[in-house]
Amino acid sequence: MTAIAAGRFGLRRPDVSRRALRVWQRNLDVYLRLWKSEVIWPLVEPLVTLFALGVGLGGLVDLENGQPYIEFIAPGLLAVWPMWSASAECGWGSFFRMENQRTFDAIVATPVSIEDVITGEILWGATRALISTAYILVVISAWGLVESPLAVLVLPMAVLPGIMFASISLSYTSVAWSISSLNYFFAVFITPMFWLAGVFFPIERLPEWAQQVAWWLPATHAVEVYRALTSGNLEWSHLGDVAWMLVVGAFFYMVAVLSMRRRLVK
């Protein structure tokens, strides 16, 4: 009885299997076919940002601890550009596949479940974030902006914020009514996180209330952890940042699955 009542509200247990990887593979195949146009944005934009803000603006900035400005923003960019990759993939990308190409419909006609599709999409969003992280890590290392060998740990670490941002984005996509309505999500949520998550200046520079808001932003915690890993100044408190991302990621993964199922299973 309870199970039936719960089912009415779409609360059936998610039916996720390893076939989610087939969905991930499909996205990889398309990526490999289109890679020339897919890579250009994530390739160029971080370089331009590092150059403009790090070299250009950086000459005018004196940080309290004497750190060169470009060195300060590098680990932050390592967190927020991949955030863009994952969010764009599970925002515009997933919406386009779902509504315009009807790819999800084609897939769920096979033994792949809708939950597998959602999971595969999120894993793919996280993969895009990982690719972007790896690239930026190479760039900033070559630039000499990384102090600690612990920075290699950024790579496995990047899976977590990748899944988190992909899940948040897909949760929004699951209620988006048109592709242009995704603009709300990017304008109101992703762009402010990009500027306010402690990438370009220490959060302590913000007024008290804004610091509190910034603490709740998922990106802030990714920036904190990456900053610690690239500089080698790891502290126990960073476990808190990781835990926060785990909680937010798990929560939005469930939201994405339930909300997408609600939208697509009729």
Place this chain on the structure above:
Amino acid sequence: MSEIIRARDLVKRYGTFTAVDGISFSVRAGECFGFLGPNGAGKTTTIRMITCVSPVTAGELTVAGMDVRREPRRIKAVLGVVPQDNNLDPDLSVRQNLRVYGRYFDLPPRLVDERIDESLALFQLSDRQNDRIASLSSGMQRRLIIARGLINAPKILVLDEPTTGLDPQARHLVWQKLRYLRSQGVTMPITTHYMEEAAHLCDRIVIIHQGKIITEGTPVELVERFAGRQVVEVHVGEDERGPLLDRLAAVEGLTVEEVEDIIYVYVRAENGFDAVALKLDTAKVVYRQANLEDVFLRLTGRGLQE
């Protein structure tokens, strides 16, 4: 013959709207079974329940002996689905589309490649295998979607309006391929609103109207039962209409129906045309064989279904 799809009192409701209202039918293994009906009759909804993508509200539905509620993955593993809308992957080549689809079934890549070669040859797409989807004609895209539906060598190929939007040549080619598949023993539930298609392909059909099955039978049976052998269409002006109807009413074995400016006379008797011809002089008259379209329109009404 064994039943491969069986529905008992199947119901689908969306909120307060009942799309499928307690239908029962069974599809036998190896037959082509048509679901006919106007738009919105519940055909596609029925198909979506069979293919386990739309949950059943009430009633019983088994596919290949399995309950759609309990074993959707195992059912989908033995089904091929040809959807109404084109949902091929536009960024992938013809061959990649099939290969990616085969992976969803967890089939060994070598087996998939063999099947792709066979199927591309069967559907006359071999020389287009590396092309982009956008470069294919709509007929080729349809054939590719059918080929994709066959990648798992399904027992049952579910076709939802397989030839909508195709030109006559492309449509006949698709029909030819579907007849071949039927000869190979593939069970084919099919929805269509082309009566010619149903007459060409289906062993048995059901006509669905407003969520209910209103009749069932072979195409020939249904034509005989509901439209007789021949039909006379009389285009007649207002003033001649009354006297003509009076005269026709006097002839035995005729069913007369008035629709807008046309009078349809359904003739059952052998020499029916002669009997009617005697009564008609001035009007514009068309004599023809009765067909499924007559059955369909008589049963589902001639009003616009929207």
